[in-house]
Amino acid sequence: MKQGLYFVDGGIACAEGALYAGCRFFAGYPITPATSIVKRMAERLPQLRGYYVQMEDEIASMAAIIGASWAGGKAMTATSGPGFSLMQENLGYAYLTETPLVVVDTQRSGPSTGQATMPAQQDVMQARYGTHGDIAPIAFAPWSVQEMFDFTVYAFNYSERFRTPVLLMADGAISYMREPLNIPKKGELPIVNRRSLSKDDPNPDEIFLRYEMPKFGDGHDLLVTGSAHRPTGVRDYSPRYHRATIHWLFEKQKEAGKALQQEGLDLEVHNLDNADTVIISFGAAARPAYKAVLAAQKEGESIGFIRLKTLWPFPENQLTKLVKDMKRIFVVEMNMGMMIREIERVGCQAQVTGIPKVGGEIHHSNEILQKIRG
Amino acid sequence: MSQQTTPLGKQQQYYRKKYLRNLPTAFCTGCGNGSILGCFVRAVDALVVGKQLQQRDLLCVSGIGCSAWIPSPYFKGDTLHTTHGRAIAFATGAKIMNPKLEVVVFTGDGDGAAIGGNHLIHAARRNIPLKVILVNNQVYGMTGGQSAPTTPFGVHSSTYQSNPEPPFDLSRLALGAGASYVARWTTYHIDDIITSMQEALLHPGFVFIEIISQCPTYAARFFNEYRDSLSPKERKQFHRNPGAWMLKALKGKRTGKNLGHPRYELTLKDQTIELGVFIREERSTLTETLQSLWK
Structure with missing residues (x-):
């Protein structure tokens, strides 16, 4: 889409963000509330000489974008809770093989089919711990249509920069909500592209534990495997190689955390x-939490607001400093209390109270206000 | 340590140097996977020498199981060793993103027909130009001889005294799902496999080649079909070299010709299995259709 101001839903914003970032491959399986993204990609990708493929299930969708990424494309899929569960095994494959790609989870109320299409934030721990084994994910949490666009661009940038899958943990409300969307000029938001192996690379056989990534068809004789491997890709189950790989994944996440903080993408604070x-x-x-904060301030409460833009890596250093003098912390989330556990770790001297909500509804700011009043 | 076999001939050294990585083989003595890799290398070489294929365009994708280790890590070329059952789905993404790649999927009966059966039928239906080579050894070899969806009815495996399920006819499944090239061979029919693989690599559409293979470690230990007809003396020999004896059982009888290839018939237990090329048709492929949307 051309630069300009539009009035669209979050799904369209997300799809346009992906295209802006250079995504040219999308594999998906229909599921609400991700359908708006999928439909937009199906319509727009052929116009840009890209590919939309509707796969037989979410397992295959995840697999296909990994294949496409190694074939040199920027690739994405979008789904919701049940599909995100199905993707977990192959998502683990993508982490281990350091494959850049973006997965959008427009969270809906579960478990199981639950309240199909209705919003929730119950997958945030699945984003962190969903696949088996130790992983170190990067996950964004957009709160507006504009952020559906911006964060999708950042998600691609971080996935390419750190050679890792990046998750966009949206939800049914943001995905189907309509708001103004400002599409920036080409070049206004920076776009990070994949670093390829240079011709005079001293270790061209080492294709893992590094940021440069070769692609299929370039004559590198790549060995890509989901088994533990040496930096060359040769399967090797010895402790040192497995240890080196897992430590490297965590090291990358740490670096990403620093970069997110520098770019102001970790969190935002008010008052x-x-x-x-x-x-x-x-x-x-x-959104209702912020409204409640503004209302409480009017009532004379000395209350501030922190919004996490990034869920993982959890911005714990930053947050520890910010909440160290707080007496009371309230955590508003659309689940029975998930991120609150992380917040309790960093704000343990304060009284941490959860304001959870399930049932497929967003909080009303009054519910939150009543809790604050005590 | 395995016994040292006869030194390699010149031709074998050539294939090994050009197409294989210098790594120790993990396959059991007498396994069919080595023969299949040998056939593949010969088929590829014929096309590379004839300038019909560039080695760097080859991408071998595999899943989990013994069959997955045929290309990964031995084949010298791009390899993608994926999760269990999903090789075809990974391959779909790579092929669509870069249609120039010649994508070959190595899979097994457990990988391709049990856990990954859904991807197989959908890839066949789409007629996406992937060349699927499914090694059917009728058993889960890597995990210790459990019954597979291809294990003959009534045979003994490590999970069933007598397999209560009838087996899948995978070539017919692929045919029904819309594959535009379907062939079935056994590891006995080396020459037919090579010519069929060459044809497959040049075929513009979805290819399914089923190769019935021997698992001398588990199928031989559990499956009575190979032993039933043997004398006590022969049985002793069988246990000394089960791979070779199982190959004999996979020979079959020649019954005629179809699409330029011989046909054979094979009886395993109570099953009659037809071998040969069953279909070879040119139809529009998914990669072409997707690009036709571009205009």
């Missing part, structure tokens, strides 16, 4: 000076 109470929230739940 924390002189506050003794803070509300922490993210995604759609942060």
Whole structure:
């Protein structure tokens, strides 16, 4: 889409963000509330000489984007809770093989089919711990249509920069909500492209544990495997190689965490000076939470607000500093209390209270306000 | 340590140097996988020498199981060793993103027909130009001889005293699902496999080649079909070299010709299995159709 101001839903914003970032391959399986993204990609990709493929299930969708990424394309899939569960095994494959790609989970209320299509934030721990084995994910949490666009661009940038899958943990509310979307000029948002192996690389056989990534068909004789491997890709189950790989994945996540903080993508704060109470929230739940903060301020409460833009890596250093003088912390999320566990770790001297909500509904700001009043 | 066999001939050294990585083989003595890799290398070489194929365009994708180790890590070329059952789905993404790649999928009966059966039929239906080589050894070899969806009815495996399920006819499945090239051979029919693989690599569409293979470690230990007709003396010999004896059982009888290839018939247990090329048709492929949307 051309630069300009539009009034669209979050799904369209996400798809346009992906195209802006250079995504040319999308494999998906229909599931609401991700359908708006899928439909947009199906319509737009052929116009840009890209490929939309509808796969037989979400397992295959995840597999196909890994294959496409190794064939040199920027690739993405979008799904919702049940599909995200099905993707977990191959997502683990993508982490281990350091494959850049983007997965959008427009979270809906579960478990199982649950309240199909209705929003929730119940997959945030699945994003962190969903696949078997130790992984170190990067996951964004957009709270507006504009952020559906921007964060998708950042998701591609971080996936290419750190050679890793990046998750966009959206939800049914943001995906189907319509708001103004400002599409920036080409070049206004930076685009990160994949680093390929240079011709005079001293270790061209080492294709893992590094940021440069070769692609199929270039004569590198690549060995890509989901088994533990040496940097050359040769299967090897000895402790040193497995240890080196897993430590490298965590090292990358740490570096990404630093970069996110530098770029202001880890979290945002409102009115924390002189506050003794803070509300922490993210995604759609942060909208009523923010409204409640503004209302409480009017009532004279010394209350601040922190919104997590990134869920993983959890911005713990930054957050520890921000909440160290707080007496009360409220955590607003659309689940029975998931991110609150992380927040309790960093804010253990304060009284941490969860304001959870399930049932497929966003909080009303009054519910939150009542909790704050006590 | 395995016994040292006869030194390699010149031709074998040539294939090994050009197409294989210098790594120790993990296959059991007498396994059919080595023969299949040998056939593949010969088929590829014929096309590479004839300038009909570039080695760098080859991408071998495999899943989990013994069959997955045929290309990965031995074949010198791009290899993608994926999760269990999903090789065809990974290959679909790579082929669509870069249609120039010649994508070959090595899979087994457990990988391709049990856990990955859904991807197989959909890839066949789409007529996406992937060349699927399915090694059917009728058993789960890597995990210790459990019954597979291809294990003959009534045979003994490590999970069933007598397999209660009838087996899948995989070539017919692929045919029904819309594959535009389907062939079935056994590891006995080396020459037919090579010519069929050459044809497959040049075929513009979805290819399914089923190769019935021997698992001398598990199928030989559990399957009575190979031993039933043997004398006590022969049985002793069988246990000394089960791979070779199982190959004999895979020879079959020649019954005629079809599409320029011989046909054979094979009886395993109570099953009659037809071998040969069953279909070879040119139809529009998914990669072409997707690009036709570009205009």
